[in-house]
Amino acid sequence: xxxxxxxxVISDSYEKSTRDGxxxxxxxxxxxxxxxxxxxxxxxxxxxxxxxxxxxxxAASRMIAEMEAVLDVKLCERxxxxxxxxxxxxxxARRARSILLEMREADREISELKAxxxxxxxxxxxxxxxxxxxxxxxxxxxxIYPRIExxxxxxxxxxxxxxxxxxxxxxxxxxxxxxxxxxxFESRVIGVEKACLIVRRGHPLASGKTVKLEDxxxxxxxxxxxxxxxxQAMESNFLNxxxxxxxxxxxxxxxxxxxxMVAQSDAIAPVSIQVARFIQGADGx
Numbered sequence: 001x002x003x004x005x006x007x008x009v010i011s012d013s014y015e016k017s018t019r020d021g022x023x024x025x026x027x028x029x030x031x032x033x034x035x036x037x038x039x040x041x042x043x044x045x046x047x048x049x050x051x052x053x054x055x056x057x058x059a060a061s062r063m064i065a066e067m068e069a070v071l072d073v074k075l076c077e078r079x080x081x082x083x084x085x086x087x088x089x090x091x092x093a094r095r096a097r098s099i100l101l102e103m104r105e106a107d108r109e110i111s112e113l114k115a116x117x118x119x120x121x122x123x124x125x126x127x128x129x130x131x132x133x134x135x136x137x138x139x140x141x142x143x144i145y146p147r148i149e150x151x152x153x154x155x156x157x158x159x160x161x162x163x164x165x166x167x168x169x170x171x172x173x174x175x176x177x178x179x180x181x182x183x184x185f186e187s188r189v190i191g192v193e194k195a196c197l198i199v200r201r202g203h204p205l206a207s208g209k210t211v212k213l214e215d216x217x218x219x220x221x222x223x224x225x226x227x228x229x230x231x232q233a234m235e236s237n238f239l240n241x242x243x244x245x246x247x248x249x250x251x252x253x254x255x256x257x258x259x260x261m262v263a264q265s266d267a268i269a270p271v272s273i274q275v276a277r278f279i280q281g282a283d284g285x
Contacts, residue, residue: 027070031103034096036063037075037085041093045082067092097167105170112145120149124160125173127255128193128272133173156228156253161185175229194273195230200263214243221246222258222269234270 032053039049050060068075075089085093101122108119125134130152138150153163157174164172165184173190176182197216205211205219217238223231238245250261255275261267 029067029070031100033063033067034099036060037067037089037093038096038100040064040076040083041085041090043082044084094166101167101170115147119145120151122151122169123171123173124153124155124163124169126157126160126175126193126272127154128274129173129190130154131278132274133190154255156224158225158227159253177227177229179227193230195233195270196273196276197268197270198262198276198279199266199268203266205268213237213241216268217244217246219246220248220250220261220265220267222250222252222261222267224253225251228253230270230272 036049036053039052040046043049043052046060046064047057050057053060055063064075071088071092073088074086075092076083076085104120104122108121112119123134134152138152141148141150153160153169155163158177160169160172160174161177161180163169165180175193176185176187199206205215223234225231235245250267252258255271258269258271259279262269
Protein backbone atom coordinates (compact mmCIF):
# COMPACT_ATOMS: atom_id res chain seq x y z
CA UNK A 1 0.00 0.00 0.00
CA UNK A 2 1.42 3.34 -1.06
CA UNK A 3 2.07 5.85 1.72
CA UNK A 4 0.89 9.42 1.18
CA UNK A 5 3.52 12.07 1.84
CA UNK A 6 2.71 15.34 3.56
CA UNK A 7 1.49 17.75 0.92
CA UNK A 8 1.78 21.53 1.01
CA VAL A 9 -0.25 23.61 -1.43
CA ILE A 10 0.97 27.13 -2.10
CA SER A 11 -1.17 29.38 -4.26
CA ASP A 12 0.37 31.29 -7.14
CA SER A 13 -0.59 34.61 -5.55
CA TYR A 14 1.18 33.67 -2.31
CA GLU A 15 4.32 32.74 -4.22
CA LYS A 16 4.27 36.07 -5.99
CA SER A 17 3.65 38.03 -2.79
CA THR A 18 6.48 36.36 -0.88
CA ARG A 19 9.02 35.80 -3.64
CA ASP A 20 10.72 39.18 -3.60
CA GLY A 21 8.84 41.32 -1.05
CA UNK A 22 8.14 43.98 -3.69
CA UNK A 23 4.38 43.59 -4.03
CA UNK A 24 3.68 47.07 -2.68
CA UNK A 25 6.31 48.60 -4.93
CA UNK A 26 4.41 47.30 -7.95
CA UNK A 27 0.95 47.93 -6.55
CA UNK A 28 0.58 51.59 -7.46
CA UNK A 29 0.79 53.03 -3.94
CA UNK A 30 2.34 56.48 -4.14
CA UNK A 31 3.81 59.06 -1.79
CA UNK A 32 0.43 60.80 -1.85
CA UNK A 33 -1.08 57.64 -0.39
CA UNK A 34 1.65 57.66 2.28
CA UNK A 35 0.84 61.26 3.15
CA UNK A 36 -2.88 60.47 3.30
CA UNK A 37 -2.54 57.57 5.76
CA UNK A 38 -0.26 59.60 8.05
CA UNK A 39 -2.65 62.57 7.88
CA UNK A 40 -5.52 60.27 8.87
CA UNK A 41 -3.44 58.93 11.75
CA UNK A 42 -2.58 62.46 12.92
CA UNK A 43 -6.02 64.08 12.63
CA UNK A 44 -8.56 61.24 12.87
CA UNK A 45 -10.92 62.85 10.34
CA UNK A 46 -11.11 62.51 6.56
CA UNK A 47 -12.00 66.19 6.18
CA UNK A 48 -8.93 67.28 8.17
CA UNK A 49 -6.69 64.91 6.21
CA UNK A 50 -8.10 66.30 2.97
CA UNK A 51 -7.34 69.84 4.13
CA UNK A 52 -3.75 68.88 4.93
CA UNK A 53 -3.44 67.30 1.48
CA UNK A 54 -5.12 70.32 -0.16
CA UNK A 55 -7.71 68.12 -1.88
CA UNK A 56 -11.48 67.70 -1.59
CA UNK A 57 -13.02 65.29 0.92
CA UNK A 58 -14.43 63.03 -1.86
CA ALA A 59 -10.94 62.86 -3.38
CA ALA A 60 -9.53 61.88 0.01
CA SER A 61 -12.16 59.15 0.37
CA ARG A 62 -11.22 57.83 -3.09
CA MET A 63 -7.55 57.69 -2.07
CA ILE A 64 -8.46 55.66 1.01
CA ALA A 65 -10.54 53.30 -1.13
CA GLU A 66 -7.62 52.95 -3.57
CA MET A 67 -5.25 51.94 -0.76
CA GLU A 68 -7.75 49.45 0.66
CA ALA A 69 -8.29 47.93 -2.79
CA VAL A 70 -4.55 47.56 -3.40
CA LEU A 71 -3.85 46.03 0.02
CA ASP A 72 -7.14 44.08 0.23
CA VAL A 73 -7.60 45.13 3.87
CA LYS A 74 -9.68 47.73 5.70
CA LEU A 75 -7.44 50.60 6.82
CA CYS A 76 -9.89 52.65 8.90
CA GLU A 77 -13.23 52.40 10.67
CA ARG A 78 -15.84 55.16 10.50
CA UNK A 79 -16.92 56.62 13.84
CA UNK A 80 -19.70 59.11 14.66
CA UNK A 81 -16.97 61.74 14.82
CA UNK A 82 -14.12 60.93 12.48
CA UNK A 83 -12.28 57.69 11.82
CA UNK A 84 -9.88 55.38 13.64
CA UNK A 85 -7.18 53.33 11.95
CA UNK A 86 -7.40 49.55 12.05
CA UNK A 87 -4.27 47.54 12.97
CA UNK A 88 -3.56 47.37 9.21
CA UNK A 89 -3.91 51.13 8.94
CA UNK A 90 -1.65 51.75 11.93
CA UNK A 91 1.00 49.44 10.50
CA UNK A 92 0.91 51.24 7.15
CA ALA A 93 0.97 54.68 8.83
CA ARG A 94 4.01 53.73 10.89
CA ARG A 95 5.93 52.59 7.82
CA ALA A 96 4.69 55.54 5.78
CA ARG A 97 6.18 57.97 8.31
CA SER A 98 9.56 56.32 7.91
CA ILE A 99 9.28 56.53 4.13
CA LEU A 100 8.31 60.21 4.21
CA LEU A 101 11.11 60.99 6.65
CA GLU A 102 13.62 59.33 4.34
CA MET A 103 12.26 61.33 1.41
CA ARG A 104 12.70 64.54 3.43
CA GLU A 105 16.25 63.44 4.18
CA ALA A 106 16.87 62.83 0.47
CA ASP A 107 15.43 66.23 -0.38
CA ARG A 108 17.60 67.88 2.26
CA GLU A 109 20.75 66.13 1.08
CA ILE A 110 20.14 66.96 -2.56
CA SER A 111 19.34 70.58 -1.72
CA GLU A 112 22.54 70.91 0.28
CA LEU A 113 24.52 69.37 -2.57
CA LYS A 114 22.97 71.79 -5.06
CA ALA A 115 23.09 74.99 -3.00
CA UNK A 116 25.79 74.21 -0.48
CA UNK A 117 23.58 75.41 2.38
CA UNK A 118 20.00 74.60 3.28
CA UNK A 119 17.73 71.64 3.97
CA UNK A 120 15.56 70.89 6.98
CA UNK A 121 15.86 69.15 10.32
CA UNK A 122 13.22 67.98 12.80
CA UNK A 123 14.27 67.78 16.45
CA UNK A 124 12.74 67.55 19.89
CA UNK A 125 14.02 68.45 23.34
CA UNK A 126 12.89 68.65 26.92
CA UNK A 127 12.93 72.19 28.28
CA UNK A 128 16.35 72.32 29.97
CA UNK A 129 18.50 71.19 27.02
CA UNK A 130 16.27 73.20 24.70
CA UNK A 131 17.45 76.31 26.56
CA UNK A 132 21.03 75.28 27.30
CA UNK A 133 21.95 73.22 24.22
CA UNK A 134 19.46 73.48 21.37
CA UNK A 135 19.12 77.28 21.17
CA UNK A 136 22.91 77.93 21.08
CA UNK A 137 23.30 75.10 18.54
CA UNK A 138 20.55 76.60 16.37
CA UNK A 139 22.30 79.97 16.39
CA UNK A 140 25.57 78.34 15.34
CA UNK A 141 24.01 76.17 12.64
CA UNK A 142 22.20 79.21 11.23
CA UNK A 143 25.56 80.92 10.88
CA ILE A 144 26.89 78.03 8.81
CA TYR A 145 23.64 77.13 6.99
CA PRO A 146 21.57 80.34 6.91
CA ARG A 147 18.71 78.85 4.88
CA ILE A 148 18.24 75.68 6.91
CA GLU A 149 14.67 75.07 8.08
CA UNK A 150 14.52 73.87 11.69
CA UNK A 151 11.40 72.42 13.29
CA UNK A 152 11.68 71.97 17.06
CA UNK A 153 9.22 70.43 19.52
CA UNK A 154 9.63 71.04 23.26
CA UNK A 155 7.85 68.31 25.21
CA UNK A 156 8.30 65.71 27.92
CA UNK A 157 10.62 62.75 27.39
CA UNK A 158 7.65 60.36 27.30
CA UNK A 159 6.15 62.20 24.34
CA UNK A 160 9.41 62.86 22.49
CA UNK A 161 10.64 59.26 22.69
CA UNK A 162 7.44 58.01 21.09
CA UNK A 163 7.55 60.76 18.46
CA UNK A 164 11.07 59.61 17.57
CA UNK A 165 9.93 55.99 17.27
CA UNK A 166 7.15 57.22 14.96
CA UNK A 167 9.80 58.92 12.75
CA UNK A 168 8.49 62.42 13.43
CA UNK A 169 11.97 63.62 14.48
CA UNK A 170 15.52 63.19 13.23
CA UNK A 171 16.78 63.15 16.83
CA UNK A 172 15.76 64.25 20.31
CA UNK A 173 17.48 65.54 23.45
CA UNK A 174 15.64 63.76 26.25
CA UNK A 175 15.69 60.82 28.64
CA UNK A 176 14.69 57.31 27.60
CA UNK A 177 11.46 56.54 29.52
CA UNK A 178 11.57 53.54 31.85
CA UNK A 179 8.72 51.81 30.00
CA UNK A 180 10.57 51.77 26.64
CA UNK A 181 13.31 49.36 25.58
CA UNK A 182 16.62 51.28 25.36
CA UNK A 183 17.59 49.05 22.43
CA UNK A 184 15.05 50.93 20.32
CA PHE A 185 17.35 53.95 20.36
CA GLU A 186 20.86 54.91 19.40
CA SER A 187 21.75 57.11 22.37
CA ARG A 188 24.56 59.10 23.92
CA VAL A 189 24.74 60.43 27.48
CA ILE A 190 25.32 64.21 27.41
CA GLY A 191 24.79 65.19 31.04
CA VAL A 192 22.70 65.08 34.20
CA GLU A 193 19.69 67.36 34.56
CA LYS A 194 19.37 69.06 37.96
CA ALA A 195 16.06 70.39 39.23
CA CYS A 196 14.77 72.86 41.81
CA LEU A 197 11.45 74.24 43.07
CA ILE A 198 10.14 77.66 42.03
CA VAL A 199 7.58 79.93 43.70
CA ARG A 200 6.42 83.50 43.13
CA ARG A 201 7.95 86.54 44.77
CA GLY A 202 6.31 87.09 48.15
CA HIS A 203 5.40 83.42 48.56
CA PRO A 204 4.90 82.38 52.22
CA LEU A 205 7.82 79.95 51.90
CA ALA A 206 10.15 82.58 50.42
CA SER A 207 10.77 84.44 53.68
CA GLY A 208 14.42 83.40 53.82
CA LYS A 209 14.01 80.69 56.43
CA THR A 210 15.07 77.11 55.75
CA VAL A 211 12.18 75.27 54.11
CA LYS A 212 11.63 71.59 54.81
CA LEU A 213 10.06 69.31 52.23
CA GLU A 214 7.11 68.57 54.50
CA ASP A 215 6.37 72.33 54.58
CA UNK A 216 5.56 72.23 50.86
CA UNK A 217 2.96 69.44 50.87
CA UNK A 218 0.09 71.72 51.92
CA UNK A 219 0.42 73.96 48.85
CA UNK A 220 -0.81 73.57 45.29
CA UNK A 221 1.69 71.90 42.97
CA UNK A 222 2.15 72.10 39.21
CA UNK A 223 3.57 68.85 37.85
CA UNK A 224 4.32 67.36 34.48
CA UNK A 225 2.15 64.38 33.63
CA UNK A 226 2.48 61.19 35.64
CA UNK A 227 5.45 59.06 34.62
CA UNK A 228 7.70 61.95 33.57
CA UNK A 229 11.24 61.59 34.99
CA UNK A 230 11.14 64.98 36.75
CA UNK A 231 7.86 64.13 38.48
CA GLN A 232 9.08 60.66 39.42
CA ALA A 233 12.21 62.15 40.98
CA MET A 234 10.18 64.69 42.97
CA GLU A 235 7.68 62.13 44.21
CA SER A 236 10.53 59.79 45.20
CA ASN A 237 11.88 62.55 47.45
CA PHE A 238 8.56 62.61 49.31
CA LEU A 239 8.25 58.84 49.55
CA ASN A 240 11.86 58.30 50.67
CA UNK A 241 11.23 60.68 53.58
CA UNK A 242 7.84 59.14 54.47
CA UNK A 243 6.12 62.43 53.63
CA UNK A 244 2.61 62.25 52.09
CA UNK A 245 2.55 63.19 48.42
CA UNK A 246 0.94 66.54 47.52
CA UNK A 247 -2.75 66.06 46.73
CA UNK A 248 -3.54 69.47 45.21
CA UNK A 249 -2.02 69.02 41.78
CA UNK A 250 -2.35 70.56 38.32
CA UNK A 251 -0.92 68.31 35.60
CA UNK A 252 0.46 70.05 32.51
CA UNK A 253 3.39 69.78 30.12
CA UNK A 254 3.12 73.49 29.28
CA UNK A 255 5.94 75.57 30.75
CA UNK A 256 3.97 78.75 30.04
CA UNK A 257 0.95 77.53 32.03
CA UNK A 258 3.27 76.37 34.81
CA UNK A 259 4.83 79.84 35.10
CA UNK A 260 1.45 81.58 35.02
CA MET A 261 0.08 79.34 37.80
CA VAL A 262 3.17 79.90 39.94
CA ALA A 263 3.18 83.66 39.33
CA GLN A 264 -0.52 84.12 40.14
CA SER A 265 -0.91 81.79 43.14
CA ASP A 266 1.01 80.12 45.94
CA ALA A 267 1.63 77.05 43.76
CA ILE A 268 4.99 75.28 43.72
CA ALA A 269 6.55 73.75 40.60
CA PRO A 270 9.64 71.59 40.04
CA VAL A 271 11.66 72.76 37.03
CA SER A 272 15.19 72.27 35.77
CA ILE A 273 17.97 74.53 37.05
CA GLN A 274 18.38 75.92 33.52
CA VAL A 275 14.74 77.00 33.39
CA ALA A 276 14.96 78.59 36.85
CA ARG A 277 18.08 80.54 35.88
CA PHE A 278 16.43 81.73 32.67
CA ILE A 279 13.40 82.98 34.61
CA GLN A 280 15.60 84.66 37.20
CA GLY A 281 17.63 86.35 34.48
CA ALA A 282 14.42 87.74 32.99
CA ASP A 283 13.64 89.56 36.29
CA GLY A 284 11.93 86.54 37.81
CA UNK A 285 8.31 85.92 38.59
